[in-house]
Amino acid sequence: MNTLPTALITGASSGIGAVYAARLARRGHDLVLVARDGARLESLAARLRAQSQVSVEVLPADLTQAADLAKVEQRLRDDERIGILVNNAGIAQSGGFLQQDAPAIERVVALNITAPTRLAAAVAPRFAQAGGGAIVNIGSVVGFAPEFGMSVYGASKAYVLFLSQGLHLELSPRGVYVQAVLPAGTRTEIWQRAGIDVAALPEMMDVEELVDAALAGFDRREAITIPPLHVAGRWDALEGARQGLLSDIRQAQAAERYRAA
Numbered sequence: 001m002n003t004l005p006t007a008l009i010t011g012a013s014s015g016i017g018a019v020y021a022a023r024l025a026r027r028g029h030d031l032v033l034v035a036r037d038g039a040r041l042e043s044l045a046a047r048l049r050a051q052s053q054v055s056v057e058v059l060p061a062d063l064t065q066a067a068d069l070a071k072v073e074q075r076l077r078d079d080e081r082i083g084i085l086v087n088n089a090g091i092a093q094s095g096g097f098l099q100q101d102a103p104a105i106e107r108v109v110a111l112n113i114t115a116p117t118r119l120a121a122a123v124a125p126r127f128a129q130a131g132g133g134a135i136v137n138i139g140s141v142v143g144f145a146p147e148f149g150m151s152v153y154g155a156s157k158a159y160v161l162f163l164s165q166g167l168h169l170e171l172s173p174r175g176v177y178v179q180a181v182l183p184a185g186t187r188t189e190i191w192q193r194a195g196i197d198v199a200a201l202p203e204m205m206d207v208e209e210l211v212d213a214a215l216a217g218f219d220r221r222e223a224i225t226i227p228p229l230h231v232a233g234r235w236d237a238l239e240g241a242r243q244g245l246l247s248d249i250r251q252a253q254a255a256e257r258y259r260a261a
Contacts, residue, residue, distance in 0.1 A: 002055070005083020005133070008032040008076060010063060010119070013040040016138060016186065017088040019211040024084070025052040032082065034072055035089070036062045063089050063115040064107060073122035085123050086136045087116035087160075093153035105152055112156035117163060124171060131175035136218065137164045139182045141226065144238075157182075161224075168223045177221055181214040184228040 007024045011017040013035035021031055025048040033041050038060035045056040059075065061068035076082060091111045093100070120135050127133030142148050143157030164180035171178055185204035210227055217225030229235060 002028065002030050004029050006030040006032060006055075006079070006081040007084035007086060008034065008059075008072075008082050009086040009088060010034045010072070010115070011089030013037045013044065016183070016207055016211060017086070018044055019207050020086050020088065020214075021048060021056075022051075023211055023215055025054045025056065028052070028054060029084070030055040030057075030081070032057045032059055032075065032079075034059045034061050034063070036060065063119075064110040069115060069118060073118055076119060076123040077126060080126070080130075082123070083127075083132065084134045084136070085119060086138070087119055088136075088138045089115060090138065090156075091153075093150045096149055097151045100152055108152050108156050112153070113159050116160060120163070120167060124167070124176065127176045128171060128174040133175075134177040134179065134218070135164075135167065135171075136179045136181060136214075139164065139180050141182050141184045141228065143182065165223070172223075179214075179218055179222060180224050181217070182224065182226045182229075183210050183214075186210045 004027070007020075007029045009017050009020050009024075009031065012021050012031075012033035017033075017035065021033055021044060025031055031045075031048065031054065033045060033056060035041050038058060041058040041060060045058050048054065048056050059072065061072050063069050063072065076085065089111055091108055093104070093108060116137055120137070123133065123135065127135070137160050139160040140154070140157040142150055142154040143159075143161045146154055148154060161180050161182065164178055167176075168178040183205065186207055205228060213227035214225050217227075224235065226235060
């Protein structure tokens with residue numbers, strides 16, 4: 001019997017999710033792989049079983065659909081072997097805000113915001129009661145870069161970062177590890193699916209390098225892992241400035257500059 005926790009990975013059929021699956025299987029973790037494309041999941045599962053001699057189960061689901069999302073939530077609540085949740089499934093945005101129609105906005109919100117929140121909420125009570133477990137949320141540096149012109153996508157990833165920070169504060173005292181991973185541009189299929197020409201994008205990180213860096217942060221129990229950030233002190237400075245801002249907020253009265261002359 002495998003004593004390592006099973007990992008459930010969303011968006012596992014390709015890209016970041018597939019590499020997470022390969023890396024965690026190599027470490028000896030059994031897997032539950034979630035994505036829409038059941039055939040691709042089965043192909044990946046067969047390969048990982050042969051390479052790593054671990055149990056790999058396929059759970060086809062479209063997390064933008066209520067019934068499928070509920071199915072994965074139930075699995076997370078019920079399966080006590082699952083000790084790692086990798087919230088990786090996501091969708092990019094093509095074009096600026098004026099080009100977004102209602103269905104496109106709904107897809108981004110459903111997959112990038114609603115799904116990871118509900119899956120984390122499904123598993124967190126069990127993890128907290130057990131005093132262990134890990135939730136890994138894949139965000140993006142776009143979440144603090146409105147200059148990139150991907151307002152809906154960036155806002156969804158800002159949400160993922162905030163959610164991860166909040167869960168870290170709430171759950172770490174209960175023994176639950178929460179990690180936010182913030183990639184920059186990474187070579188995955190997400191861009192083609194959004195209708196974005198990868199050749200027109202600046203240099204990007206290979207997905208294997210991204211996941212290996214993310215797992216190094218996981219092993220160190222970092223709350224925030226930003227693989228493309230080469231000066232770690234920049235994040236520390238940003239966090240320090242944020243804490244300073246909070247200390248200067250006094251809610252009992254408006255700041256002097258806003259008072260009538």
